Amino acid sequence: MRLDKFLQVSRLIKRRTVANSICSRGRVLVNGHPAKAGKELSVGDILSIDFGEGRPTVYEVLEVPAGNVRRGNASTLYRRINESEDSE
Numbered sequence: 001m002r003l004d005k006f007l008q009v010s011r012l013i014k015r016r017t018v019a020n021s022i023c024s025r026g027r028v029l030v031n032g033h034p035a036k037a038g039k040e041l042s043v044g045d046i047l048s049i050d051f052g053e054g055r056p057t058v059y060e061v062l063e064v065p066a067g068n069v070r071r072g073n074a075s076t077l078y079r080r081i082n083e084s085e086d087s088e
Helices: 003-009 016-024 071-077
Strands: 028-030 046-049 057-061 078-080
Touching: 003 016, 003 028, 003 071
Parallel strands: none
Antiparallel strands: 028 046, 046 057, 057 078
16 A cells, blocks of 8 residues: 555545655655655554654554555554653
């Protein structure tokens, strides 16, 4: 699945056009490398997204769905890695 589509389906970013835009600005890294919106994701990839809050938020891809996902199941597609750092 394309990176921009995954960001939308997983509800990490609300709209695909916004996901496309932040990818083109270099604010999304996949496995430590800047990624374009068309980058194909696979299970185990590490996403680092800079939402403009100072430090990027890091996620691990747990599942790549074949199509759309229900809102309640969207959070099962990824795992946030740097949660413990946010509480500091």
